[in-house]
Amino acid sequence: MCPGLRPTARHRPRQEAPGSRRMGGTVGVTPMALTAARGRGSLTEEQVALYQTEGYLVLPGLLEDRDMAPARAAMEEKVSSIAAALVADGLIPDPLEDRPFPSRLAALFATLSDRDFLRYGRSWRDRRDGYFHLMSNAKILDVVESLIGPEIFANPVYNVRPKVPRVAAGAVPWHQDKSYWPDANSNPVVTVWIPLVDSTLENGCLHILPRTHRRRLLSHHRETYSGTGYTETDERHLRGRQRAVALPLGAGGAIVFNDRCLHMSTPNNSATVRWSVDLRYQPTDQDPMPQHGVGFLARSRAHPERVATLADWLANRAEAGE
Numbered sequence: 001m002c003p004g005l006r007p008t009a010r011h012r013p014r015q016e017a018p019g020s021r022r023m024g025g026t027v028g029v030t031p032m033a034l035t036a037a038r039g040r041g042s043l044t045e046e047q048v049a050l051y052q053t054e055g056y057l058v059l060p061g062l063l064e065d066r067d068m069a070p071a072r073a074a075m076e077e078k079v080s081s082i083a084a085a086l087v088a089d090g091l092i093p094d095p096l097e098d099r100p101f102p103s104r105l106a107a108l109f110a111t112l113s114d115r116d117f118l119r120y121g122r123s124w125r126d127r128r129d130g131y132f133h134l135m136s137n138a139k140i141l142d143v144v145e146s147l148i149g150p151e152i153f154a155n156p157v158y159n160v161r162p163k164v165p166r167v168a169a170g171a172v173p174w175h176q177d178k179s180y181w182p183d184a185n186s187n188p189v190v191t192v193w194i195p196l197v198d199s200t201l202e203n204g205c206l207h208i209l210p211r212t213h214r215r216r217l218l219s220h221h222r223e224t225y226s227g228t229g230y231t232e233t234d235e236r237h238l239r240g241r242q243r244a245v246a247l248p249l250g251a252g253g254a255i256v257f258n259d260r261c262l263h264m265s266t267p268n269n270s271a272t273v274r275w276s277v278d279l280r281y282q283p284t285d286q287d288p289m290p291q292h293g294v295g296f297l298a299r300s301r302a303h304p305e306r307v308a309t310l311a312d313w314l315a316n317r318a319e320a321g322e
Contacts, residue, residue: 041146042139048146055213056257059143063252067137068196072101074130075160075196075275079105082120091116102197102272106165117167122230123159125293131160132313134194135279141299143256144190144281150301153318155189155280156293157181163204163265163274170204170274171267173232174241176212177259177280179220180231185287189259189280196275197251203274204266205248206255209241213258233262294318 043057051057083095086108096107109117134140135154144152157180163170177191199205223232244264247255257263259280268274281298288295294316296308306319 040150041144042142043146051147051256051258054210055261056208056210056255056263058247058249058253058255060250060253062139062143062254063137063194065252067139068134068194068252070130070133071160071277072130072196072275074126074128075162076101077128078124078126078160079108083108086112086116102275105162105273106271109164109167114167117164123161125158125160127314127316129310129314131158131277132310134277135296136298136308140192140194140254140279141281143254144192145299147190147256148188148281148283150299151284152281152297152299153284153286153288154295154298155186155282156289156295158279159277161274161276161278163268163276165203165268165270165272167268170265172265173223173230174209174238174262174264175220175231175233176218176262178217179233181289181292182217184289186259186282186289187286189282189286191257191259192279192281193255193257194277194279195249195251195253196277197272199247199249199251199274199276200270201246201248201266202268203270203272204268205246205274206263206265207244207246208255208257209244209262213261215260217260218262238262288318 043051047057080095080097082105083092083097086092087095091112092108096104099107135158141152157177177189181189193206197203218233218237220231220233223230249255284297284300295318296313297303297306297319298308300307308317308319312318312320312322
């Protein structure tokens with residue numbers, strides 16, 4: 001069990017993060033709490049202030065190719081397994097092994113339907129080595145430490161997202177991440193969104209509504225048009241969406257945002273796949289959300305010996321030697 005977490009955490013009443021205060025219908029964080037939480041992370045004071053004010057922060061070039069290589073290899077392994085299955089099912093004649101990473105998955109499904117693609121899920125959470133290496137990357141954890149402090153739990157809700165051209169599941173409606181865990185005692189949850197290829201207006205980059213993180217969880221519903229049942233914020237809360245900011249970003253950059261910040265992405269109108277991952281982190285004294293899977297202790301200055309290893313993660317252990 002992670003430092004500060006208790007077996008009964010998920011049964012506790014919902015509460016605000018330590019040091020936070022209610023402000024009418026909004027949630028704010030005191031300057032003192034911010035100072036205590038920042039720890040020894042890599043962000044400047046100006047970057048932290050921008051994140052707290054706007055609800056998000058863009059960090060171009062956070063990762064190098066070598067940082068992304070393990071996750072990319074894991075994605076390529078998955079694509080190869082899908083290709084083999086499609087050939088075995090007689091849906092395609094050729095696994096297209098010679099196609100490059102950005103285009104292979106798109107080419108595999110070029111003559112198939114949305115239903116064929118969705119057999120493999122709109123996003124992936126396979127326990128492959130490369131994903132753990134990315135989630136535990138020190139550059140990412142240094143950013144997160146700046147925002148929530150050095151006791152960091154990697155939330156079980158991480159997603160590998162292949163946004164395939166002409167597939168309805170590629171478009172994601174306006175939503176708050178927190179709508180997927182409305183009753184969890186977790187505040188804050190920080191999302192780190194990273195493109196593995198350049199994310200552009202054409203292939204469906206992320207769009208964000210600034211400052212919406214200071215509102216509480218908004219009413220929402222399950223959409224019916226993509227075939228995936230994404231959570232979608234109710235229309236009455238989207239009157240200010242003309243203020244939305246499109247955020248194209250080069251491969252290896254990161255968009256960091258609060259789990260109440262409204263965001264969406266548009267369809268992929270290019271010829272290649274927009275590959276991205278969204279990773280989530282929270283303080284260790286918050287609900288680990290076991291109903292969504294098993295997360296892991298990613299960093300702890302207080303108990304470094306308990307930080308999970310790859311072997312722990314593959315064995316569904318949240319801590320070392322659990």
